[in-house]
Amino acid sequence: MSQAPKIGLVSLGCPKALVDSERIMTTLRAQGYSFSRNYEGADIVLVNTCGFLDSAKQESLEAIGEALNENGRVIVTGCLGIEEGLIRETHPSVLAITGPHQYESVVSAVHEHLPPVPNKFLDLVPESGLKLTPRHYAYLKISEGCNNRCSFCIIPQIRGDLASRPAGGILAEAEGLVRSGAKELLVISQDTSAYGLDIKYAESNYRGRPVKAKFYDLAKELGQFGAWVRLHYVYPYPHVDQIMELMADGLVLPYLDIPFQHASPKVLKAMRRPAHQEKTLNRILNWKRQVPDLTVRSNFIVGFPGETEEDFEMMLDFIEEAEIDRAGCFKYEPVTGAPANELEGIVPDEVAQERWEQLMEVAQNVSAGQLSKKVGRTIDVLVDDVQPDKNVAIARSKWDAPEIDGQVIVANADGIKPGDMVSVTVTGSDEYDLFAEPVKAVQAA
Numbered sequence: 001m002s003q004a005p006k007i008g009l010v011s012l013g014c015p016k017a018l019v020d021s022e023r024i025m026t027t028l029r030a031q032g033y034s035f036s037r038n039y040e041g042a043d044i045v046l047v048n049t050c051g052f053l054d055s056a057k058q059e060s061l062e063a064i065g066e067a068l069n070e071n072g073r074v075i076v077t078g079c080l081g082i083e084e085g086l087i088r089e090t091h092p093s094v095l096a097i098t099g100p101h102q103y104e105s106v107v108s109a110v111h112e113h114l115p116p117v118p119n120k121f122l123d124l125v126p127e128s129g130l131k132l133t134p135r136h137y138a139y140l141k142i143s144e145g146c147n148n149r150c151s152f153c154i155i156p157q158i159r160g161d162l163a164s165r166p167a168g169g170i171l172a173e174a175e176g177l178v179r180s181g182a183k184e185l186l187v188i189s190q191d192t193s194a195y196g197l198d199i200k201y202a203e204s205n206y207r208g209r210p211v212k213a214k215f216y217d218l219a220k221e222l223g224q225f226g227a228w229v230r231l232h233y234v235y236p237y238p239h240v241d242q243i244m245e246l247m248a249d250g251l252v253l254p255y256l257d258i259p260f261q262h263a264s265p266k267v268l269k270a271m272r273r274p275a276h277q278e279k280t281l282n283r284i285l286n287w288k289r290q291v292p293d294l295t296v297r298s299n300f301i302v303g304f305p306g307e308t309e310e311d312f313e314m315m316l317d318f319i320e321e322a323e324i325d326r327a328g329c330f331k332y333e334p335v336t337g338a339p340a341n342e343l344e345g346i347v348p349d350e351v352a353q354e355r356w357e358q359l360m361e362v363a364q365n366v367s368a369g370q371l372s373k374k375v376g377r378t379i380d381v382l383v384d385d386v387q388p389d390k391n392v393a394i395a396r397s398k399w400d401a402p403e404i405d406g407q408v409i410v411a412n413a414d415g416i417k418p419g420d421m422v423s424v425t426v427t428g429s430d431e432y433d434l435f436a437e438p439v440k441a442v443q444a445a
Ligand code: SF4
Pocket: 146, 147, 148, 149, 150, 153, 154, 155, 156, 190, 191, 274
């Protein structure tokens, strides 16, 4: 019997690219391919690239170069795939190049250069597809593309306009993920709160009943599966107010990831950010009054062209006044093809660096203050990892998304396993993490 052809996969970029990689893997596995963890064992290597920033492009080109050196047979896909000329110029020997979310094209390219063997592995593909995340949490992509035109971003050029998935398909996928062991669903897209706009909130069937492709309706339905539902990339549009009732009812986690990027109206206008005209501070304070446990995570950009000291101070005040629990920050980086490159008022590197340091300090103080309020509380945490030598479990609370937020370090973790949901008492906190002890026996996974 011939052996299954083996594919090596290098996945770069954001969670959306990760989901693309999972879909490609799932399709190929269902067709009888297997996967190699190293270059030597692979018959061919797929590189799923990122093209968001120039530094990400460079990293992608380097990853392609490494795969060519180590293996020699390379197919490129993902966001950088739209720049075929650039890839061919740097690496003329790549076998094929396809763009973002072109699953069929990348799969055909694999067929062409590494034909499949007769399919005898179908039954080995789990219901949830193949995942690059641990079994206990999963990303759920609800749409592709974006209708906004932020001046620093080329994602709409790369990924196109908003294209929402029908609600029925998303719910069926979510149900399968939960049945396969996911205890947390992380809803992602480029603009989650705009979900359904492009398909006029069309109804589709889920278990014989119609469900609208609407942000609120989808979130409410997802809440019925009993898993944690975490919303990422939400913009503070007025209709997001409705989600607070779902949080208060425990259907959706009291957590919103809102990439504000700035707080000065002038800079937000120059950035052409969605919802920039809204009274955002009041909106967040209202949300926090309704759902006192609400954690807001955000990202900010310092050094955007034209940003003055006054604009920057406005951003610091906003982080403090809105009590942005988790804040990340980038220094502005011009992206080839982005309209913001034409703007005047370049901020010198050293000023941007100084502002970055200042912002991170303010954000850290706010985070430390917010976390210290949790000490003494009993909360549920989801365990990601255990360190038996230290008798410690590394877990997350409802306030922590994987990879980007803090952790809950649980002491006396005898018998606790990754994927367990454990009730703990918070005993301490620092700038980003909580420290805790289990309060009762571990609940079985
Ligand atoms: S919302 Fe703005 S930054 Fe986000 S993907 Fe759309 S255009 Fe880019």
